[in-house]
Amino acid sequence: MRSAAQTIEEPEAMAGLPENVREGLVERFGARARFDEPLWRHTSFRIGGPADAWVEPEGVGELAGLFALAHRAAVPVLVLGGGTNVLVADRGVRGVVVHLGGGFQFVDWTIAGEDAVVRAGAAVPFKKLVYDAVARGFAGLEFGEGIPGSLGGGLTMNAGAFGGEIGRVVEALEGVHADGRVEQLARERLTFRYRRLDLPAGWVISAVRLRLRRGDSTEMERRVARARAQRKKNQPLGFPNAGSIFRNPPGAFAGRLLEEAGVKGLERGGARVSELHANFIVNRGGATAEQVRALMDEMRERVWTRSGIRLQPEVKLVGEW
Numbered sequence: 254m255r256s257a258a259q260t261i262e263e264p265e266a267m268a269g270l271p272e273n274v275r276e277g278l279v280e281r282f283g284a285r286a287r288f289d290e291p292l293w294r295h296t297s298f299r300i301g302g303p304a305d306a307w308v309e310p311e312g313v314g315e316l317a318g319l320f321a322l323a324h325r326a327a328v329p330v331l332v333l334g335g336g337t338n339v340l341v342a343d344r345g346v347r348g349v350v351v352h353l354g355g356g357f358q359f360v361d362w363t364i365a366g367e368d369a370v371v372r373a374g375a376a377v378p379f380k381k382l383v384y385d386a387v388a389r390g391f392a393g394l395e396f397g398e399g400i401p402g403s404l405g406g407g408l409t410m411n412a413g414a415f416g417g418e419i420g421r422v423v424e425a426l427e428g429v430h431a432d433g434r435v436e437q438l439a440r441e442r443l444t445f446r447y448r449r450l451d452l453p454a455g456w457v458i459s460a461v462r463l464r465l466r467r468g469d470s471t472e473m474e475r476r477v478a479r480a481r482a483q484r485k486k487n488q489p490l491g492f493p494n495a496g497s498i499f500r501n502p503p504g505a506f507a508g509r510l511l512e513e514a515g516v517k518g519l520e521r522g523g524a525r526v527s528e529l530h531a532n533f534i535v536n537r538g539g540a541t542a543e544q545v546r547a548l549m550d551e552m553r554e555r556v557w558t559r560s561g562i563r564l565q566p567e568v569k570l571v572g573e574w
């Protein structure tokens with residue numbers, strides 16, 4: 254069951270995929286529907302068991318049809334973008350994992366004077382949009398330099414860094430309901446919070462409309478270069494990871510609390526807390542989701558004991574635990 258607000262997204266247990274759903278997927282999607290697809294291949298952590306089905310729709314019609322089919326059969330659906338903010342269970346995901354295909358990779362610019370309205374598909378890599386905007390001289394996305402993943406994932410997570418976040422430039426979202434209805438959500442109906450967007454349950458984002466203002470190109474390029482240098486210095490980019498594991502609690506930094514609690518270098522099998530950044534867990538080879546989860550439990554426990562603060566995961570634990 255997909256919900257942006259939940260930490261653990263756990264589909265109801267079901268024994269495999271109903272035969273009619275499997276047949277329906279093959280009929281509609283052909284080779285774009287795969288079964289028992291290993292999800293480690295699709296996550297930046299390189300961790301995760303199989304999805305019952307992995308489907309790549311190419312347009313809103315196909316996406317809506319897929320949701321309607323799954324809804325009628327009560328089969329849970331999970332949307333995965335770049336897989337850069339998830340920890341997928343070793344047992345994998347029951348039901349259908351949807352990954353938006355190339356048909357959701359369009360970017361259309363409408364420029365009027367000092368304003369630009371950008372309509373972009375949810376599968377566009379966030380980084381691509383950042384570079385496009387800077388190259389065209391429009392400000393507001395430079396903070397996104399180095400944030401991996403898709404636009405859809407970035408919107409769902411209200412991705413941000415260095416004081417900026419994507420929610421600030423959003424005008425409207427286009428998407429599909431859990432039952433297959435296509436719908437637009439205007440800015441007034443969207444509540445972006447810290448690393449979170451409250452969407453109707455089961456809603457999938459198919460496209461977004463952003464508004465950007467013309468900026469000073471030199472200043473924008475400087476901001477991008479600064480962000481790049483900061484990441485290079487502070488983040489363990491050499492091993493698979495999922496970015497920050499825990500959210501910053503109000504008024505504090507999770508990384509600092511973790512560092513003070515002495516978690517750097519802690520290990521469970523192939524999973525290790527980075528020496529460079531205490532809020533990153535790296536997969537040094539063969540780490541399992543259970544090992545990462547055990548490490549997360551120990552990190553939380555140590556911070557709780559030392560500071561009395563309960564850290565909340567930023568990474569989404571998905572699948573059958």
Ligand SMILES: Cc1cc2nc3c(=O)[nH]c(=O)nc-3n(C[C@H](O)[C@H](O)[C@H](O)COP(=O)(O)OP(=O)(O)OC[C@H]3O[C@@H](n4cnc5c(N)ncnc54)[C@H](O)[C@@H]3O)c2cc1C
Pocket residue numbers: 255256257297331332333334335336337338339353375379399400401402403404405406407408409410411412413414448456457458459488494495496497569
């Ligand atoms: C090295 C590294 C650095 C990072 N730095 C940052 C950072 O500075 N700031 C930051 O905010 N994040 C950061 N992240 C985390 C991550 O990159 C972002 O949260 C990113 O925006 C997630 O996008 P994704 O496509 O990978 O989402 P996924 O991991 O695929 O999914 C994340 C969540 O979004 C949902 N989702 C995905 N696509 C859609 C859609 N189309 N419609 C509805 N729901 C959807 C998924 O179901 C899941 O719940 C970092 C990660 C890494 C690995």
